[in-house]
Structures are given as C-alpha cells and as structure tokens.
Amino acid sequence: MPDTLNIGLIGLGVMGQRMLARLKNHPRLRACWVWDARPEALSSTLQAYPELRAADSAEALIRQPGLAGLYIATPPAAHISLSHAAFDAGLAVFCEKPLTVDFAAARDCIARIEREKLRAAVNFSLASAPGLATLQRAFGAAAKHPLGTLEAVQIELGFAAWPRPWQAAAGAWLAERTEGGFSREVLSHFIFVLQRVLGPAQVLASQVDYPADGLSAETGLRAELRANGVPVQIEGRVSPEVGVPDRNRMHWRASEGEIELREWFGLSEQRRGGKSEPLGHVHGESDSLRSQAQADQLEQWVALIEGRSHALPGFAEALAVQETIEALLSAKA
Numbered sequence: 001m002p003d004t005l006n007i008g009l010i011g012l013g014v015m016g017q018r019m020l021a022r023l024k025n026h027p028r029l030r031a032c033w034v035w036d037a038r039p040e041a042l043s044s045t046l047q048a049y050p051e052l053r054a055a056d057s058a059e060a061l062i063r064q065p066g067l068a069g070l071y072i073a074t075p076p077a078a079h080i081s082l083s084h085a086a087f088d089a090g091l092a093v094f095c096e097k098p099l100t101v102d103f104a105a106a107r108d109c110i111a112r113i114e115r116e117k118l119r120a121a122v123n124f125s126l127a128s129a130p131g132l133a134t135l136q137r138a139f140g141a142a143a144k145h146p147l148g149t150l151e152a153v154q155i156e157l158g159f160a161a162w163p164r165p166w167q168a169a170a171g172a173w174l175a176e177r178t179e180g181g182f183s184r185e186v187l188s189h190f191i192f193v194l195q196r197v198l199g200p201a202q203v204l205a206s207q208v209d210y211p212a213d214g215l216s217a218e219t220g221l222r223a224e225l226r227a228n229g230v231p232v233q234i235e236g237r238v239s240p241e242v243g244v245p246d247r248n249r250m251h252w253r254a255s256e257g258e259i260e261l262r263e264w265f266g267l268s269e270q271r272r273g274g275k276s277e278p279l280g281h282v283h284g285e286s287d288s289l290r291s292q293a294q295a296d297q298l299e300q301w302v303a304l305i306e307g308r309s310h311a312l313p314g315f316a317e318a319l320a321v322q323e324t325i326e327a328l329l330s331a332k333a
C-alpha cells in the first residue's frame with residue numbers, strides 16, 4: 001500500500017477551503033497541518049475538520065516533521081517567500097495562481113528551482129481539463145491538425161459583479177488593482193491554456209477600464225494578441241447587464257472546424273464539411289468534466305511530490321502567464 005503524503009496548507013480562505021474539501025477523501029494526499037494569518041479562519045477550519053492540527057505560524061508549519069508538501073492559498077504577495085521557506089525545508093510546493101506580481105522575485109525563485117532541481121507547481125485548474133488535452137491534440141506542437149489550420153482564438157469573459165458571489169468572503173485584495181481583478185483571477189486560466197497550446201503570446205493592443213477611485217480593479221478589458229502567428233481577441237467586462245455571476249468562453253476557429261471551452265470545463269467540437277475523423281475526446285457536461293479534471297489534478301500533485309513526471313504548470317510557465325496578464329493590464333490601446 002503506497003504511503004500517505006502529509007500536506008500542510010497555508011491560507012484558509014475561499015480557495016483553501018475548496019482544496020480541503022477536495023482532499024478530504026483522497027487515498028494518498030492527507031491534509032494535516034494548517035495555518036492562516038487570521039485566527040478566525042484557523043478556528044473555523046478546525047471546527048469543520050477536527051482532525052487537522054493548527055501550527056503557530058507559517059514557519060512552524062513548514063518545519064513540521066513528516067510533511068511531504070506545502071499547498072499555498074494565500075493572496076499572491078506571500079507566494080514566493082512561502083515557497084522559499086518550503087524549499088528550505090525540503091518540501092514540494094503546490095502554489096495557487098497568480099504566482100506573483102513581483103517578477104524579479106519570481107525569476108530568482110525559478111532560478112533556484114532549476115539550480116536545486118526542486119519540486120514546484122502552480123494550480124491552474126484547467127491544466128488537467130479534458131478541454132486542454134483536446135486543444136493540444138488539435139492545435140499543439142505535436143498535433144496532426146485534424147481540424148486544419150488554426151485561424152483565430154477568441155476569449156470572452158463576463159461577470160455581473162466583481163468579486164463573484166462565491167468569492168465575496170475573500171480579502172479586499174481580490175477587488176483591488178494591485179493584486180486582484182478578473183484578468184489575474186480568471187483570464188489567467190485561459191492565457192495559461194492559450195500559451196500551453198501555442199507558446200508565448202504577444203500583446204499587440206489592450207484597452208483597460210478602471211473605476212475612477214484609483215484603487216479598484218479593472219471593469220473592462222479588450223485586447224488583441226498574437227500567439228504562434230494566430231490572432232487572439234479578448235473581451236472581458238464586469239457589468240450587471242452580463243446577468244450571470246460568471247460567464248466564460250474560449251473559442252478556437254480552424255479551417256476545418258472549431259473547438260469551444262465554455263463555463264470552465266464545458267467542451268464542444270464541431271467539424272466542417274461532415275468529415276468524421278474523431279478527435280478522441282469526450283463531449284460532456286461541464287460538471288462531469290470538472291470532476292474528472294479535479295481528480296486528475298490530485299493525481300498529478302502526487303506525482304509532483306514523488307518526483308515523477310506530471311502535467312502541472314511549473315513556476316516558469318506560471319510566470320510566463322503572469323507576464324502576459326500584466327502586459328495586458330499595463331499596455332496602451
């Protein structure tokens with residue numbers, strides 16, 4: 001019977017709670033020690049999961065004997081320093097996106113990971129999505145191009161309000177332009193997919209709408225990019241007119257057909273001209289594809305900890321995503 005892998009979790013807000021729920025019945029990964037800078041987050045977590053143990057500080061958690069890995073679900077500002085502390089203790093790190101907005105610190109950290117051959121990955125939930133695998137088969141570097149030549153990619157995002165209702169309890173950072181906003185929080189997942197399939201994207205033009213208060217995150221973004229020669233269009237907005245809390249769609253148009261990701265894990269594929277060469281992927285409801293992706297993500301995490309090959313994005317890939325996001329947010333139209 002393979003060993004249990006003990007996990008420490010730092011950051012017990014919205015995402016930390018989601019990960020605790022996912023880990024609850026996993027046969028290998030066992031949430032063990034927890035820490036949050038807010039005492040109330042720590043105590044409510046211990047109430048919900050009495051089997052967990054609370055550390056006295058992040059440093060104390062990281063130094064607990066018997067830990068195999070650290071999961072970091074704080075806001076971005078603490079991601080890099082907590083990762084270094086975990087590496088010092090010999091732990092594998094699974095960190096939430098966005099990696100950071102401090103690029104110099106990220107580059108130092110990536111150099112260390114490469115130099116010391118450390119185990120580190122960032123949680124882009126679409127990394128394990130059947131939709132991404134389908135796109136790679138259709139348009140990735142090794143693809144046989146069953147849908148012909150890729151002509152254009154379109155990303156559309158809409159939110160009735162920001163933050164979304166399920167993240168209403170998150171800290172103020174999420175609604176502020178220094179670290180939060182829908183581009184870093186949501187668009188980053190689709191830029192990850194784009195760049196995993198096509199390689200680095202170049203921002204050609206970007207127009208960002210900000211509220212006049214000088215503090216709040218963007219309410220609109222329209223941009224044009226190019227990735228591996230393919231034009232990419234982005235349109236995102238926060239407006240009550242959107243009518244639903246969270247709408248997203250990523251559309252890939254090719255000469256012989258199209259693939260669409262919708263509402264995160266939803267996937268559909270259409271072939272022009274009635275040809276029936278299958279892509280070999282599942283058509284299905286978003287929910288079952290989501291469950292499949294989440295289960296697979298935990299298996300990838302086990303592989304990361306055990307030093308086996310895995311498909312989770314590393315810190316360098318996550319930084320490349322963030323560089324595109326920050327370029328979008330700072331570019332002039």
Ligand SMILES: NC(=O)c1ccc[n+]([C@@H]2O[C@H](COP(=O)([O-])OP(=O)(O)OC[C@H]3O[C@@H](n4cnc5c(N)ncnc54)[C@H](O)[C@@H]3O)[C@@H](O)[C@H]2O)c1
Nearest residue numbers: 011012013014015036037038073074078096097098170171
């Ligand atoms: N992968 C995904 O799909 C996904 C979804 C939502 C959020 N996220 C990411 O997860 C991270 C957390 O987001 P959230 O929505 O849970 O935020 P949140 O504000 O709800 O929770 C963050 C928690 O971290 C704690 N914290 C802050 N600084 C800390 C520190 N230095 N040490 C210990 N605890 C600290 C806060 O007290 C809070 O409880 C962000 O990076 C966010 O972008 C990822």
